[in-house]
Amino acid sequence: MARKQNTLNRKQRGMATLRTILLVFTGSLLVILLVAVFITSFGYFRNYVSDQLAGHARDGATAIGLSLSNAIDGRDPVASASLIDAVFDSGRYLSISYLNFQGEPIASRAMTLNEVRVPAWFRSLADLPLPVAEAEVVRGWSRLGTVQVISHPGRAYRDLWRITIGLTASTAVIGGMGLFALFVLLRRTLSPLHALEDQAQALGQRDFRKRVVIKSTREINRVTDAMNQMADDLGQLFEGQARLIQHLRRINNEDPVTGLASRSAFDQRLKVEVETEEKAAPGVLILIQLADFLGYNQAYGRDDADRLLLRVASVIADFVTLHSGAFAGRRTGAEFAIFLPAAMPTDAGVWCRDLVAELDGVYADLASTRETAVHAGLAKTRKGRGAKDLMAAADEALRNAQGGGESGCQLADPEKDGHHNLETWRVIISQAIRQQNLSLWLQPMVNESRLLPLYHQVFSRIESAEGPLKAGIFVPLAERFGLIADLDRLLVQRVLERLAKFPDRPLSISLGNASVADETFRSDLLAQLERAGSLAGNLWIGISELAIHHHRTAVGLLVRALGRLGVPVLVDRFGVGGVPFSYLRNLRFQGVRIDHSFVHNIDSHEDNRFYLESVVAIAHSRGVRVFATGVETAAEYSVLCELGIDGAMGYHLGRPFAADNQLTGE
Incomplete structure (x- = not known):
């Protein structure tokens, strides 16, 4: 294109x-x-x-x-x-x-x-x-x-x-x-045409902010007024569509009282995080419940109970923002769930006790003379433990904590801690960066009308004594240790080296949130891409929607700089950031990549299907391509194709394979 x-x-x-x-x-x-x-x-x-x-x-x-x-x-x-x-x-x-x-x-x-x-x-x-x-x-x-x-x-x-x-x-x-006077006259008379041309190009790129203010002849003024009116109408139409899609996302995925993820949305995302082979990462699930919330509701009424839930949700939301990749939801009544990726049980226990103490203070202030308590149960992910088993373990730990009466936390099966603590992980990741011990694995992004993949998504691996470590395991830890920028520099270097060998095989990478926010990393990235020349045009760069939400200025600078270099940029993990869809009006992205959690079981999930249908329509109206991830069944892929998706990837369409074995992998 x-x-x-x-x-x-x-x-x-x-x-x-x-x-x-x-x-x-x-x-x-x-x-x-x-x-x-x-x-x-x-x-x-x-x-x-x-x-x-x-x-x-x-x-x-x-x-x-x-x-x-x-x-x-x-x-x-x-x-x-x-x-x-x-x-x-x-x-x-x-x-x-x-x-x-x-x-x-x-x-x-x-x-x-x-x-x-x-x-x-x-x-x-x-x-x-x-x-x-x-x-x-x-x-x-x-x-x-x-x-x-x-x-x-x-x-x-x-x-x-x-x-x-x-x-x-x-x-x-x-x-x-005479010629000079004619030149000046024509230049003055036709000067609005240049502005109209710029405005038309902006409209073609779905940018409805540009206006023509230069006045000329009566006929040209009528054209400029009509173009300005059309830009206003299209801008209002897009704003309306953006509000609609944001409303749909809230209805389908947010709890109406607290604004946290709904029970179904949390469970679905937890299932993707814990059970998807490529994304499965160590982490801790926390279940939190306010004691005797039913009595509080009966004593103070539903409005006060909702205000309490909203205060608790605000504290939990602040807690989540302090931990990269964490997400929270309301399950039922006064029960909340938090998942902390790349967290060790010992650290999670300390954080949980602090959080429970803060929530207990909020509950006690609002409950006045009533007895209050906040309990929490923690369970860690481990091999063979799916989302349901993890939830059951955390729920059992919560019941044990409630048995103590006083506010507190309880960790499920603490005797089964893994042998890697945080310091061990820090050493493993730091050593991999120093020794450039990073291998590339590729997964195809396919389109049903094309024989060859649109591009290959790049996943990284670290070789260790236990075998290859997947990015889903060490990337969240690298974000926590402040090593993600160095890791992404090495990833970009390896990817550009591969593009130099296979320039006709586009690749895609995802940048860490901290990398996007790091000014030094952004400068280094742009320098690397500028040295790569035309090869950079075959590299898709993904920026998480969470990064757009928390680092809007840094993302805007990076996206515009990448656009000047001709590097396509897409929104990664679209839908989980809770960001108003209107950012596509201000930032020029070439694509969005729908998160796994919206694709899982989409053939039977009517709400997510309607949501994705709206996303595809609005994105295509702005010239933005829509890709889906985590496609694991033929039924899911069939629905996505009916919705007009531009590309999809997942185990149903192609498993990741080592880049060195690309010929056999294809």
């Missing part, structure tokens, strides 16, 4: 602009008119000079004839020659001849045209006629002969040359001033 657009732009640049056409056409008419006036004036002055030249010759012939007839005896050859010499020496005649009636010369003088002080080409162009003037010489009743005179055209050529120079100069000045 980008290549087609570039080709179209080149063709459009090759076409003449309206201003150029009008300037050439009107300017040509002006030049033709001035040339016609010049030619007419030149012809008139040439004829005038020619007439003057002929008149001078006639006057000279008459004067010499009369002199030879009266003052001098024309029969005397010596006297006649003296008269002709005297007249000829004035330099105003080319030739003077006195002939008898037999045509024999009695006296004659002549010269050449070499002494005419005008350019030879001009003399050839003007080519003044040299008429011969005649007069008879008589004595009494006797006819003695004929005088023939040709005037010298030198002065005539000089007069005509001066006139021509004046005509040329005046024509050039008038023509130049």
